[in-house]
């Protein structure tokens with residue numbers, strides 16, 4: 001059984017797609033008494049849904065949610081920071097609470113400017129967290145205790161892998177693993193479409209494409225081999241795979257990946273107000 005979190009009360013501001021995925025992980029792994037997980041969910045219907053589904057305490061009042069919490073997860077959209085994280089809510093946060101942000105493009109400096117004197121941990125998870133196969137990078141700010149970082153690793157580790165990084169690398173992480181599931185779904189959809197073109201039923205084509213991505217990722221992780229070595233194992237000389245790979249290279253699939261990552265880096269700077 002997983003070790004319990006060393007927290008009396010964990011609060012979320014925002015219980016949307018990502019907040020829910022983390023709550024599902026924590027309650028599913030029994031890391032904490034669900035009633036001690038408080039979620040400021042801003043709409044009664046959503047608060048009720050989270051309570052009924054996971055047993056957590058769902059509230060519309062963020063101040064009530066954060067009161068007496070040891071750790072506060074910021075799971076709202078970056079565009080909401082200035083309008084939501086202010087005034088009475090900031091005052092209601094207990095002095096020693098650790099702030100754990102999952103927000104993209106919001107720096108530790110910005111968060112520390114709002115929650116003055118609080119330790120801040122910035123993270124970048126991804127949506128496969130919802131099925132226990134997430135990838136979360138964890139960047140502790142200055143003055144964060146090892147115990148708090150370990151708690152963050154427990155929270156995200158119960159629904160996937162974690163990696164400690166420095167904040168300077170977090171936009172690159174966002175562009176690779178944070179947004180990466182989006183790229184992969186496009187590729188799965190495209191491969192399935194191509195399978196339909198080749199005569200396969202839609203459902204079979206999606207299953208074949210998705211399991212191929214899942215299995216190939218697992219091969220990279222479990223064998224520790226470079227992806228190029230694994231690719232060479234599929235490509236028989238003069239065979240069929242190399243013909244397919246040539247077509248992909250002609251379609252500039254690698255260049256498209258560089259462009260996607262650069263586009264995310266650019267958009268992150270815009271969201272930070274740097275462009």
Ligand SMILES: NC(=O)C1=CN([C@@H]2O[C@H](COP(=O)(O)OP(=O)(O)OC[C@H]3O[C@@H](n4cnc5c(N)ncnc54)[C@H](OP(=O)(O)O)[C@@H]3O)[C@@H](O)[C@H]2O)C=CC1
Nearest residue numbers: 014015016017018040041042075076077078102103104125
């Ligand atoms: N989706 C992803 O793949 C990833 C997202 N992130 C980050 O996670 C954060 C959340 O994203 P995601 O979960 O996808 O977005 P969602 O829109 O699903 O979740 C945001 C939630 O915040 C709620 N909300 C709005 N206003 C308030 C308020 N005043 N008080 C409390 N809650 C409020 C929204 O409620 P309502 O809808 O009712 O307005 C919504 O449920 C973002 O900062 C994003 O950058 C990080 C990694 C991956």
Ligand SMILES: O=C(O)[C@@H]1CCC=N1
Nearest residue numbers: 103104174178179180
């Ligand atoms: O699209 C977004 O802004 C968020 C950040 C990382 C993944 N999704």
